[in-house]
Amino acid sequence: MKPREIRLSTTPTPEAIAELRLGDIVYLDGLMYTAREGVYMRALEDKANIPMELPSESAANFHCSPAARINADGSFDMGAVTATASFRFAKWLPEWMEKTGAKLIIGKGGMSSKDYKSYFVPNGAVYLSTVGYGTGALLGRGVENVEAVHWNEELGLAQAMWVIRCNKMGPFIVASDMNGDCLFERENAKIAQNIERVYEGTKPAVLKRYGESDDRSDEVI
Amino acid sequence: MIPIDLIQKTAESLMDKAAIEIPEDYLDGLKKAAETEDGDLSSFVLKAMLENYEAAKEDRRAMCGDTGVPRWFVKLGNDARVEGGMCALETALRRATASATNGVPLRPNRVHPLWRTDHNNNVGIGAPEIEYGFEPEGEWIDLITVHKGGLFGTDYRMLFPSDGIQGIKRFYLDSLMAFGKRGLACQPAIIGIGLGGSKDICMTLGKRASVLRTVGSRNSDPRIAEMEDEFKELGNSIGMGAMGFVGKNMVIDCNIEVGYCHTGGMPMSVHAFCLSSRRAVARIYPDGRVEHRTDPDWFTPYQRRETVEWDPMREAAE
Numbered sequence: 001m002k003p004r005e006i007r008l009s010t011t012p013t014p015e016a017i018a019e020l021r022l023g024d025i026v027y028l029d030g031l032m033y034t035a036r037e038g039v040y041m042r043a044l045e046d047k048a049n050i051p052m053e054l055p056s057e058s059a060a061n062f063h064c065s066p067a068a069r070i071n072a073d074g075s076f077d078m079g080a081v082t083a084t085a086s087f088r089f090a091k092w093l094p095e096w097m098e099k100t101g102a103k104l105i106i107g108k109g110g111m112s113s114k115d116y117k118s119y120f121v122p123n124g125a126v127y128l129s130t131v132g133y134g135t136g137a138l139l140g141r142g143v144e145n146v147e148a149v150h151w152n153e154e155l156g157l158a159q160a161m162w163v164i165r166c167n168k169m170g171p172f173i174v175a176s177d178m179n180g181d182c183l184f185e186r187e188n189a190k191i192a193q194n195i196e197r198v199y200e201g202t203k204p205a206v207l208k209r210y211g212e213s214d215d216r217s218d219e220v221i
Numbered sequence: 222m223i224p225i226d227l228i229q230k231t232a233e234s235l236m237d238k239a240a241i242e243i244p245e246d247y248l249d250g251l252k253k254a255a256e257t258e259d260g261d262l263s264s265f266v267l268k269a270m271l272e273n274y275e276a277a278k279e280d281r282r283a284m285c286g287d288t289g290v291p292r293w294f295v296k297l298g299n300d301a302r303v304e305g306g307m308c309a310l311e312t313a314l315r316r317a318t319a320s321a322t323n324g325v326p327l328r329p330n331r332v333h334p335l336w337r338t339d340h341n342n343n344v345g346i347g348a349p350e351i352e353y354g355f356e357p358e359g360e361w362i363d364l365i366t367v368h369k370g371g372l373f374g375t376d377y378r379m380l381f382p383s384d385g386i387q388g389i390k391r392f393y394l395d396s397l398m399a400f401g402k403r404g405l406a407c408q409p410a411i412i413g414i415g416l417g418g419s420k421d422i423c424m425t426l427g428k429r430a431s432v433l434r435t436v437g438s439r440n441s442d443p444r445i446a447e448m449e450d451e452f453k454e455l456g457n458s459i460g461m462g463a464m465g466f467v468g469k470n471m472v473i474d475c476n477i478e479v480g481y482c483h484t485g486g487m488p489m490s491v492h493a494f495c496l497s498s499r500r501a502v503a504r505i506y507p508d509g510r511v512e513h514r515t516d517p518d519w520f521t522p523y524q525r526r527e528t529v530e531w532d533p534m535r536e537a538a539e
Contacts, residue, residue: 001261023262067240067283069326079326080312082286085372085405109403131269132463132496133407136285137277138269155330156339171269173262173464184403187262187466194460195398202391206381 010060011168012103014124020174020221021183022183026128027170030068031058031147031163032106034065036084038112038159040092042151048200052163055101058202063089063107065158067136068146075144078164082134094119108133110175117180128172129183135171142169222361223507225304229313231503231511235366236291236321239501240283243274244515247411247473247498250436254409254470263468267409270463285497288327289368291318292341292350294433294517298359302507304463310409311351314364319344327368352425356523357531360507365517367432367500374406377424382487386448389416389489390455396491397456401471404464407495409473411436412456414492418480427490430478432500433519440477441525449475463496478520 003025008016010030020026033052035043042048052058063086067079094109096102097119105111105120106128120126130139141173143164150161176181208220243251255267277284293314303310319342322329329341331348343349356486376396380388383416393414400406413431439446452475462468482488523531 003261003265025265064286065328065330067286067288067326069323077326080283080286080288084287093465109405131266132273132285133283134287134497135269135273136287136497137280138273138284139286139535140282141276141280145299155243156332157339157341158339166280171265184465188402190467191465198455198459199391199394201383201387203387204391204392205378205388206384207379207380 007168009106010058011055011221012059013143017103017124017126018178020126020177022174022177022181022186024174025170026174027142027168027171028060028166028172030060030166031061032062032166032169033058033164034062034160034162035096036063036065036089036159037092038155039161040089040096040149042154044092044095050100051161055103058163059101061096061100061102061105062164063105066162068157068162070152070157071147076149078143079140080122080136081139081143082132082136083130085109086111090115097123097125104128106130110182112178113182113185116176116182120176121178121180124176126174127176129175131171131173132150137172139169142166222302222304223505224509225309225313227505227509227511228303228310228348228362228364229317231505232314232317232364232366233321233324235364235501235503236317236327238513239366239368239499240288240325240327241277242499242501243277243284244500246435246437248274250473251409251496254473258462258468258470260462260466260468262466263462263464263470266463266466267470283325283327284499285370286328287370288325288330289497289499290348291327291366291368293418294352294354294365294367294519296354296356296363296365296519298356298361300358300360301362302360302515303362303444312348314351315344318342318349342364354519354524356521361504363502363504363517365433365500365502365519368434369428369499370495370497371407371493374400374410374495375491377420377488377490379420380487380489381485384487392489393452393491394455394459397459397471398492401459401461402465404450406493407497408493409463409470410493410495411498412452412472412475413492413494414452414475414477415492416477416479416486417482419482420488422480423482423488424490426478427479427492429519430476431492431494433517434476435516436474438476441522445477447480449477452477487519
């Protein structure tokens with residue numbers, strides 16, 4: 001069965017979000033901004049003023065550092081664009097969503113269904129995963145224009161807040177829905193049925209590691 | 222004498238090629254995988270990746286936004302001489318790395334581990350890494366750049382002789398399961414396994430097995446070559462494909478490299494060279510000839526030699 005393809009605005013209506021199903025393929029139109037640990041720390045911990053009107057300008061937060069440069073004349077060149085793993089940002093996301101009204105969190109690898117149920121769904125937000133990873137050149141083609149780069153001086157090119165105008169930017173895969181279900185967990189569960197057969201005959205290592213036991217009074221031998 | 226300007230110019234073009242052009246051996250491997258893949262979502266992902274490589278080449282833009290951490294492997298024929306000496310060579314490679322980061326552009330990934338300071342050019346303390354190898358004959362120098370991506374997919378474990386092959390299999394599967402879920406390893410990948418050596422060399426062997434050997438190559442030891450086939454199939458029998466979706470393609474190839482280790486141990490490392498398996502190679506001769514290729518051809522009989530002397534053994538073989 002071929003996945004469904006959908007075009008979606010980066011300031012989506014609640015109805016458009018409710019329509020999305022796990023595994024749908026999405027292409028985005030409108031303004032999107034990059035924000036990862038650097039932006040989160042600056043905005044939430046250092047309480048710096050966010051240099052955009054959110055969410056009216058954009059409700060799409062991309063966990064991304066682009067392969068891009070700022071030219072001597074101040075213009076921008078953006079080559080490839082792909083996401084970075086999102087699970088590391090769970091610490092900041094609830095507060096970020098509340099503050100910015102982000103409805104689309106776009107990144108790599110998704111979050112847990114616990115994250116989705118506890119703060120994605122209450123904020124009317126879903127997670128879109130990049131594909132591959134990563135289809136950097138295809139996503140780069142979807143960048144119509146780089147509108148601004150905020151906080152480059154403070155955070156550097158990789159952590160700066162890039163504001164991108166998207167034109168049918170994609171593909172992305174819908175990885176959470178309004179039930180708070182998680183596409184990756186659904187797939188994990190299917191694969192789990194096979195684990196016993198694949199591991200048959202293999203042996204646990206003679207020398208254990210902490211983490212295989214969480215009791216630090218244990219020995220590893 | 223190999224002109225230093227030619228080294229820098231060639232290095233710059235290698236940076237560009239590595240970032241933009243997927244090597245033919247990996248591309249062929251992925252095309253085969255895409256033909257056999259029947260998981261709906263994994264199949265979609267592989268097709269999107271194949272389109273992505275085309276888009277990168279057409280537009281001359283990097284294939285992935287995470288352009289990895291550029292590094293260099295340099296191999297010299299025994300009679301090679303570099304204008305300005307080896308420090309000039311290192312400077313040329315650092316210059317090429319910085320200028321290509323701005324030129325392609327690449328993502329300036331390299332930062333200080335504690336202060337997170339960023340030179341915006343992928344150059345800093347110990348970056349790019351430059352590693353060396355030598356061959357008994359030749360006046361040439363091989364420049365190999367690898368832009369390995371990803372923070373996931375790599376692991377090390379001290380195993381012991383009593384762990385045996387079944388213990389090796391378990392750790393291999395553990396690594397694929399741990400980093401394959403949600404596609405953190407950006408599979409299907411070239412999986413490199415390092416067995417033996419001291420701890421640091423075990424990591425080096427595994428990394429080189431993944432990034433310096435091509436898809437379809439086999440270890441010169443026939444029993445290790447058999448293990449490579451078996452491990453490739455084992456990885457692909459998990460039922461996991463691209464992005465951790467249900468599928469049958471996790472491992473494009475499995476390469477194993479070994480080194481002699483402490484008699485009591487059997488250290489093992491696992492590495493994943495991702496869907497953007499970026500590598501580019503050129504051989505430069507003193508007369509100014511430059512030959513580009515994608516096979517690093519690193520693991521020659523000389524690199525895998527077991528004996529004290531080299532020449533006498535070779536003469537005996539002839």
